[in-house]
Amino acid sequence: MKYTTAYPHTHTTAHWRIGAFIAALCMASSFAAQAQIVDSIWAKANTLYAAGSYDDALQHYTMIEASGEVSADLFYNIGNTYFKQNNLAKSIIYYERALKLHPEDRDITHNLDIANAVTIDKIEPVPEFFVTTWIKNIRNSASADTWAWVSLALFAFVLLLTWFFFFARSVAWRKISFILAVIVLLFSINSIVFAGYRKTALYDTSAAIITPAVVTVKSSPDASGKDLFILHEGTKVTILETLGEWQSIRLADGKQGWILKYAAEVI
Amino acid sequence: MMKRVFIFVIALLSFTGIRAETVNFTASAPRAVAVGEAFRISFNVNANLNNFTPPDFGGFSVMAGPSNSSSTSVQIINGQTTQTFMMSVTYVLQATQEGKLQIGAAGATVNGQTYQTQPVTIEVVKANAPQNNNTQNQAAPQGQPAESHQNISADETDAFVRIHFNKSTVVQGEPMNATIKLYTRQMNIAGFENIKFPVFNGFWSQDIESPQQLQFQRENVNGKLYYTALLRRYILYPQQSGALKIDPFEATCTMQVRNNQQPRNIFDSFFDTPQQVRKQIKSPASTVQVSPLPGNAPASFKGSVGTNFRITAAFNRDSSIANDALSLVVKISGEGNMKLVETPKVNFPPHFEAYDVKVTDNSKTSAAGISGTKQFEYPVIPRSEGSFDIPAIEFTYFDINKKQYVTIRSKDLHLGVAKDPNAGSATNVANINRQTVKTLNNDIHYIKASKLHLHAKNFLFFGTTGYYLLFVLLFALFVILYYSFKNHLKKSQDVVRVRHRKANKIAQHRLKTAGQYLKDGNSNNFYDEVSRALWGFLSDKSGLTIADLSRDAVRETMQRKNAKEEDINAYLQILDECEYARYAPGAGRVEMEKTYNDAIAVISKFVEL
Incomplete structure (x- = not known):
């Protein structure tokens, strides 16, 4: 009953319920504790970076990285730290990793541009058709999941338009809703394709x-x-x-x- | 001598109470003599000598003296009268032995005070055979052809030039002296042609002494007595390290040489004309070892080498007004090559407009080096008000004495800028100079410090079963909704259609009943039945319940069905008649007949709707 006093909102007296609840709570609290540790390391690393002790900051960042989980912000900060240490290659690697996760983040693209401007090799990429560049830019403006949600939303819209097509009273409305439904369906499929591209790029190791x-x-x-x-x-x-x-x-x-x-x- | 004494007496008479500010008592003697040579030593004092104590002449024997002499010179320049009084005691001495001999200190009493000269060291060299012809020349201050009745020997044209350095190894930037000296056996130089002074490549050089007339001194070179004269003295600052080669000094020197022929007759010897001999002289090539500065130079080091540098920086005003010019004055003083001190970099705040720096060099050059102050004036115009801090100005130099880099800093500068009183007025608005944002530096964006959201590597929602399931769910939802709605629609549409189809029949039926009441003359039931027939007809046609029907609803329904306005009015009028008759009974048979016929006519018009 100690637990019920400790957590007064558990009113049940059934033993198995208490057990299940505490197990859930322990799991949650261990996750919370872990998150707390990560947050404190993160804060410490940011403070070290601000103080200019980049070696120590990097050590803390890599501790978080070693957990196996990923974050664009984490990679971005590691990239910044490497850049401040004049480790150009590493900074570019981490900026690119951050960019894979958040291709729409302007801070990452800016810093990557600056790092790339310092590299010695000036390589002129093979010129591509301007429409290709546009499409690439649009595709890279959102992450795979964003495109996934966009495709779902568009699909829902297609269904709405189909509904109109079936039940609209006038012929004109039916025509308009049919055309719109076809167009939006195409967009939805396009979003799925974009999401697929982004996913491939994310797991691409070439x-x-x-x-x-x-x-x-x-x-x-x-x-x-x-x-x-x-x-x-x-x-x-x-x-x-x-x-x-x-x-x-x-x-x-x-x-x-x-x-x-x-x-x-x-x- | 009589004349000098005379002048002296005149001087004494006219300027009684001559008193020099500082008494200067010195001994002057040649630095080198030959054994057996007679030479003069004189003790000079610029005051009235009361009591003279002769020095210990040591290894020299006195041949003549002491002889006293005095001179006064009066100078009037721009009304300022300066006078110099000089009294000297002269001895003629002869060296009897070789070596460095010393003449002790001589004493003198001037106005009750006792002064002493510095002891004089004279180098005595072995006598050369023909060395007795210089006795008179010693007194002659300038190079004149020696009056010699001897035959001309090689000595007469013996002349050379040498470049002396006061240091053989220096650190880069350390000052050193180079002295070009001419050596002759006789003071018979008439002139120079094609003079080529060395360029001193790799050095910053400045001549500090270049006498217009040659001042000869005697010097011992390898046991020979030479007359030497300083041609030029330079101060050098090596600008690069390594063995720096110094170009030789070259010149063609014209010497007056006596004929070495025996006089053929008395006139020859009497009109003995000296002969001009030209001789090429060239100093030997020499090198100077310059060691480089240590490599750990701080970034602010710009090549200044020296000692005792100091830096001060101050604005010429403590506070200013926006758009008002003021200047920052930075002064760097010290001993070193001030000419090479570069303008220090000052980091003004971005909205300070900085103009060209005015540099003033107040440095003196001496044999020891250059020293003084260099002033840098930075004119600036603050373009906005505020309180500005300018970091201390740094200056780094290599200290020759400490052999290390020393960084000196001015104190931190602070400037309060008040708001421009004219700013914002109408006249200024037109003159605002809009400009694009200046990029001062390019740097990476700062780190992200917001809360960290970590997620697993395979975190993507796209491609998961859940994602596809959502599509299926959406579609299923649609299908379910579609069918349920369609079903509902079918049902409701059937009811309406039946009512619509039966509307005419019901209306006819009711009108028939109404016709029965008409025959019976039952006006109440008749109007009731007509009213129900008309309302029920509308209700069935529009699909609305009778409760929902009102006059407006009737009008609206009719209009939607494209009924004519007059027909609608007729329809409503019959309804009104029915309503009226129900509350005011007693209508005649003719009126009822008319209402009946109108109702049939109106309904027949709406049957097709």
Whole structure:
């Protein structure tokens, strides 16, 4: 009965009910305690960052990261800390990771732009059709789940319009609602496609960042291969395939070559 | 001598009570002599000498003296009269042995005070064979051809130039002296041509002494007596490290040399004309070792090297008004190359308009180096009011004595700027200079400090069963709603249609009953039946209950069914007649007949609706 006094709102006397309740409470409280610890580490890390002791701040951030859970804000702050430590490649990796989770966040894109502006390699991406760029921009303006909810909302709207189509009194209203229903259905399907793209991008492990200061790209997956070109820290590459210790990469401008696995870290 | 004494007497008579401010008692003698050479040593005092105590001449023997002399010179410049009085005691001495010999201190009493000269060290070198011709020349201050009756030897054209440095190794930026000296055996230099002074590559250089006339002194070089004259003295500040090569001094020197031919006759020797000899002289090349500054220089170090630097900074006013110009004055003083002190960077607040810095250099150059003050005036115009803090201005220099970098700071600056009294007035509004936001620096955005929301790696809602289930649920909901609504609609539509279809029949039936009442002459029942027939007809046609029907509702229903306005009015009028007759009975048979026919006509008009 100690528990009932401790939690006066539990009025039941049935033993199994108390047991279940306390078990639930313990679980909830352990989650709450864990969340509290994470919050305190987070606050401490932010204070350390503000004080300029970036090494310690990074240590705290990585403690949170080690929990296995993810957060765009966490990755963004880690990216900032690495940037302040002049670790360009790492900062770009973490900004990219944050951007994967929150592609619409302007702080992340701004800082990533600044970090990219410091990288040595200037790679002109292959020009693409402007409509493609538009579509990409629209697709990247929301996360996969946002698109998922948008698709659901649009589908509900389609059903509403169908209702109108069936039960509208005048022929004109029926016509309009039919056309609108078709258009909105297309949009809904489009949202599903966008959500799919975003999901693929989120779990995509082909994009990587060059981490060593200088990397020589070879023509074949062995050390005796011809040197094709040189890449510097912070450059984004796409991993095409992996062969033993080597991986084939492609740059944004279409150049391809082989580098050792360690030379690029997957975002 | 008589003349000098005469002047002296005149001077004494005219200026009684001559008193120099400071008594200067010095000994002057050549620095180097040869054994057996006669030379003069004179003790000079710029006051009336009362009592002279001769010094200990040591290893020199006195050949003549003492002889006293005095001179007075009066200068009048712009009405200012300055006079110099000089009294000297002169001895003629002869060295008897080689080596560095010392002449002790001489004493003098002037106005009851006793003064002493510094002891003089004279270097005595081995006598050269033809060395007896300089006795008279010593007194001659300027280089004149030596009066010698000896044959010309190689000595006559023996001349060379050397560059002396006071330090052989220096730190970058440390001051050093370079002295270009001319050496001749005879003071027979007539002039120079094609003079090429060294450029001192890698150094910042400034000449600190360049005499118009050559002042000869005697010096011992490798046991030979030379007349030396300073041609030029430089102060050098090495600007780079390493072994810096110094270009040689080059010149063509014209010397007056006597013919070395034996005089052929008496006239030859009498009109002995000296011969002009040109000789190329060039100093040997030399190098100076300059060691670099240590590498741990702070960021504010801009190359200044020296000692005892100080920095002050102050605004020329403690407070100001917005849009009113004022200036920040920064003064850097010290011993070092002030000419190379760069304008320190001052971080003014962004809405301060800073203009070109005015630099004033008040430094003196001496053989020891440059010292003084450099003043930087930063004119600024604060464009907005407020209280502004400007961080202390930093200046870093390499201290030669301490061999380390020293950073000095001015005190923190504070400036209160009051609101511009003219700001915001109508005249100013037109002149507001709108400008784009200036980007001062580009930096990453700050970290996010809001509450952290962690979620699992596979957190996506999209693609989960729940997501697809929602679609199915939505669709199922729609289907259920569709069918239930359709069912309901079907039911209600059936009732309405039946009523609609039966409306005419019911109306006919009621009218028939009404016709029966008409025949019977039962006016009450007749109007009742007509009224019910008309209302019931409308109710069935519109699908509304009788309770919901009113005159307005009737009119509205009719209009919706595109009935003619006159027909509606006729319909309503019959209803009115019925209503009237029910409360005021006693209507005639003719009126009832008319109402009956009207009702049939009106209903027949609405049958097709």
